[in-house]
Amino acid sequence: MKHYEVGSVQFDGKTYFLVRRTEDASICLIPTKYLKHKTKANCSPNTVERSARTLSYFMEYMRERNMQFEDVYDLAYSRQMELFQQFLFWIKSGKHLETPSAKTCLNATCNSYLREVFGLYQFMELEYEQFGSLKVLSDRTITYTTSVGIRKTMVCKSFTGYLKETKTKGRSIExxxxxxxxxxxxxxxxxxxxxxxxxxxxxxxxxxxxxxxxxxxxxxxxxxxxxxxxxxxxxxxxxxxxxxxxxxxxxxxxxxxxxxxxxxxxxxxxxxxxxxxxxxxxxxxxxxxxxxxxxxxxxxxxxxxxxxxxxxxxxxxxxxNGWALEVISKALGHKKLETTMDYINIGNEELADATDELFRKNKALYMADKLL
Incomplete structure (x- = not known):
């Protein structure tokens, strides 16, 4: 039986999500405060609801270990690393689901759950100064170029224990x-x-x-x-x-x-x-x-x-039908061409046909016929 559930309330034209205990319907204050912050920060309701479900999973995981959110700060670096990595495998094995499934979660999905958990901890650290910061998160400086060509530098939190992700093409339909x-x-x-x-x-x-x-x-x-x-x-x-x-x-x-x-x-x-x-x-x-x-x-x-x-x-x-990649990207509303490339599926048969066409148009491409 699940010990935590996600609920929602309507107020002033907005939907606010919360996490509560199933045994007495009492509200879990820290995650609910974080979800309210995300709603106030103009995150979409779907995004906030996914966050709420992720946090309810993490709370189930922590309950199995008789731990509260703040207990993590008292752990040594190695124990913190172990706790969060075990959460990844807990998710991957489907223990967060009410009905066990033979299919395991993708590594990228597991990692996205943990990133949301880290989002909660970073909120806690800003909201409640006594918590300090997680030992397993280190500062990493990244430099990037904006869409108008301006180079910027920012500091973000990095975690070295994520599962290795394999990039996959999204599914299409015929x-x-x-x-x-x-x-x-x-x-x-x-x-x-x-x-x-x-x-x-x-x-x-x-x-x-x-x-x-x-x-x-x-x-x-x-x-x-x-x-x-x-x-x-x-x-x-x-x-x-x-x-x-x-x-x-x-x-x-x-x-x-x-x-x-x-x-x-x-x-x-x-x-x-x-x-x-x-x-x-x-x-x-x-x-x-x-x-x-x-x-x-x-x-x-x-x-x-x-x-x-x-x-x-x-x-x-x-x-x-010959559309340029940039045009497809604009039509899809993508910010980056790399995202659009992930949508494109080129099969081996199409690749072979394209190669045959190249050779047909350029029969003497390497003058190989002169070598015989």
Whole structure:
């Protein structure tokens, strides 16, 4: 049985997350204060909720060892290192899950959990001076160049005990499978959602924040991402910049058909994607509702699909059609080309075809025919 759970409360238009004990519902003050700080610092609700879950896992781990957060400061360097490294393996083995799984967490996922724990400790050190600082975190100076060419130097905390990460390509999805998913949808809203994710490359938080009056160019078949912090469904754009995406006329026709079908519900809302039945019909669709929809489609078709897989599909289809990497990166809303490169999947067969084409165009590239 889990001894800690994540809860939330609404106040002044914002969602605040908390960690509480399951036995008596009492609030755990230090992690909850940290989560409040993250909300005040304008972190997205999804980010803060992930942080809350991570901290609840760490508290379960510490409870098994009969320890509190502050007890770590009394440990010697070697014991601190051992404690945090064992937490990584505890997560990797799935002990944080209520239902054990045969699959282990990726090293990168385990490391991200520990980074969040260190974020809590650094907050504690700033908030409560008596704690000092963790011995296993050392200062590291890094120098970087900003997007406008200015070189800056900053000091950050470094930990040498993270698990070794293997860089992996994100999963994409094939066009034929998208077609099967579209055929399995039971309404035009769900079809439109899949089509727009595939044709715009928008993140799910960006798409759910689209408002059908302000953010759609009905003459140019374009849809805009506009950063807002007051969306009813807590949808958030990742970066504070406007971005437009053009969609096909066929998909735009489906958008108009969807609007005509649910006009009476939509006129009570400002969002493009809404709940279309039940007690909350007419309210803005949430990311959790989309996740539930995609799980239903997966059960129905046997095809795994996530919004991020459709972003990868967007990137790979445009590369195959000759888009420059910089253009794809701009369309995806990436800050770095390296991030876009992680979206690109080039298989051995495509590589062989490209090599054959090179040799076909340059038969005497090395004048090897003269050597025979």
């Amino acid at each position: 066009r034929e499978k998208i077609i099967q998913l579209l055929e399995a949808c039971t309404n035009c809203r769900d079809q439109l959602l899949l089509l727009l994710l595939a044709e715009t490359g928008f993140r799910i938080g960006e798409l759910l924040g689209v408002r059908y009056i302000e953010d759609i160019d009905y003459q140019g078949y374009r849809i805009r991402v506009q950063p807002r912090e007051d969306n009813e469904n807590e949808a958030r754009a990742k970066y504070a910049e406007d971005r437009w995406a053009k969609v096909s006329k066929e998909t735009f026709d489906i958008l108009l058909f969807y609007y005509a079908t649910y006009h009476d519900l939509m006129k009570e809302s400002q969002y493009l994607f809404i709940v279309i039945k039940g007690e909350t019909a007419g309210s803005a669709l949430t990311a959790n509702a989309v996740s539930a929809l995609l799980r239903r489609l997966t059960r129905k078709t046997g095809i795994k699909v996530t919004p991020h897989m459709l972003r990868h599909y967007f990137a790979n289809e445009r590369r195959k």
